[in-house]
Amino acid sequence: MAAVATGVTSWAIHSYSAAAPPDSKAPxxxxxxxxxxxxxLQAGIAQQENHDLERADRTYRRVLELDPQNKFAWYNLGVMAHEADRVADARADYDKALKIDPAFESALFNEALLLEPSDPDQAGELLKRVIAGNPKAATAHLHLGRIWAQKKRDKDAADEFRRAVASDPTLRSEVPEEFR
Incomplete structure (x- = not known):
C-alpha cells in the first residue's frame, strides 16, 4: 500500500510541477x-522510498516551512505515521492534506483505511468521496463492500464487490466467499 501511495504521490508531484507556469526572468x-x-519534496519522496524515514520526515517538514499548503508533504507525513502505527499523527496529517484539497483521493483513501477498524461509518463516508471522484476506484469499492457486509447490508455489499471486480478482476480473491 505504501509503495502505491508513494507512486501516486510521485505522479501527482510530477503533474503539479509540470503545471507550474513558466519562469519569468527573475522569480x-x-x-x-x-x-x-x-x-x-522530490528529495523527501526518494528518502522515503529508500526507507530513510528520519531524513524524509525532516525534509517534508522543511517543505512545509517553505510551503505550508503543500498537500503532498502533509500526505507523505501521514503515510509514514500510518506505517509506524501512529494513528493520531497519521489522521492529523491526512486531515491537513484534505483541508488543502478536500478531493485528494490518496489522502481520502488512506484515512478511510486508517478509520475502517475503529469507525467504519466515517471510513465509509470517506470511501464514498473517493468513489464520487473516481467511480472506477476498485479498492475503494472493495473496502466499502466490506463495511456494508459487516453492517449486514448484503445488497449494498454485493453491489460494491461487483463494482470492485468489474474495475479490477484481480480483486475477486479479496471478495468474501459468500459474495463471489
Whole structure:
C-alpha cells in the first residue's frame, strides 16, 4: 500500500510541477520558495522510498516551512505515521492534506483505511468521496463492500464487490466467499 501511495504521490508531484507556469526572468521570493519546496519534496519522496524515514520526515517538514499548503508533504507525513502505527499523527496529517484539497483521493483513501477498524461509518463516508471522484476506484469499492457486509447490508455489499471486480478482476480473491 505504501509503495502505491508513494507512486501516486510521485505522479501527482510530477503533474503539479509540470503545471507550474513558466519562469519569468527573475522569480519572486514566493515563487523561489515553491520551487525549492518542490525540489525538497522530490528529495523527501526518494528518502522515503529508500526507507530513510528520519531524513524524509525532516525534509517534508522543511517543505512545509517553505510551503505550508503543500498537500503532498502533509500526505507523505501521514503515510509514514500510518506505517509506524501512529494513528493520531497519521489522521492529523491526512486531515491537513484534505483541508488543502478536500478531493485528494490518496489522502481520502488512506484515512478511510486508517478509520475502517475503529469507525467504519466515517471510513465509509470517506470511501464514498473517493468513489464520487473516481467511480472506477476498485479498492475503494472493495473496502466499502466490506463495511456494508459487516453492517449486514448484503445488497449494498454485493453491489460494491461487483463494482470492485468489474474495475479490477484481480480483486475477486479479496471478495468474501459468500459474495463471489
Amino acid at each position: 519572486s521570493s514566493a515563487d523561489q520558495n515553491l520551487q525549492d519546496a518542490d525540489m525538497l
